[in-house]
Amino acid sequence: MLKKIVIAVFMGIMVFALVGCSSVSQEEALEAAYKHAGIDSSKTKVDLYSQEMDDDGYSFGFEADGVRYKYEIDKSGKVEEYKKEKVETTSSTNSSQNNSTKDDTKTTQSNTSAISEKDAIAKAYKEFGVSESDVKNLKVHSEKDDGIEVFDIEFDSGEKEYSCEIDKSTGNIVSRDIDSIYD
Structure with a gap:
């Protein structure tokens, strides 16, 4: 019985460790933002003007096709917040x-x-x-x-x-x- 408890606790710790370690890289988080915005960065000129990493995840600011985007991506790669606005230019x-x-x-x-x-x-x-x-x-x-x-x-x-x-x-x-x- 004790052996089963030890195995169950060990398995629980391993699952917790694996879930806690599943963090995306900054590049993967940026690609998640591009994908959410519907942008193929290999085909569209994207101007990445800000990127930041903190304990909660990643923040990106970029412009593409006359639209300015701001994204908050958590460590797992999930879009937490985003903002999209048309860029006003003087002409x-x-x-x-x-x-x-x-x-x-x-x-x-x-x-x-x-x-x-x-x-x-x-x-x-x-x-x-x-x-x-x-x-x-x-x-x-x-x-x-x-x-x-x-x-x-x-x-x-x-x-x-x-x-x-x-x-x-x-x-x-x-x-x-x-x-x-x-x-």
Whole structure:
């Protein structure tokens, strides 16, 4: 009887260990996000602008075919959360609209950004003199700060944490901060 109990406990521990170890890689998690979004990354140009790993799983931000996606994938490869939005771009028709009345210009500016999220990220890297290949834990959020629509950009590089806010309508940097990771 004791032998059966020991075997049952051992089997339970083995099953628990195997389930606990079933974790997908970052690449597998990214492929799960692409699959969920209906994107074949071998046939479609995908711009991966953020990726992060934490205790809960993986976070990805990418653009493809004029759509911006944000995904949260758990360690088992399951899609936990996702967000999808059409990318608004400024175009030459936008510049001709800016020559119309002041009221039309206000409407145009509130509906579109003068700077894309991708360009805002590039501007932040340039502002801090950081190479994209050295960046870790990139986080980008759209928010309103003191009535201004901004991209709130945060990332780590080397032993420092960088953050800045970039005004969506002008592309100007509104605030910037550098902290040591060890503070």
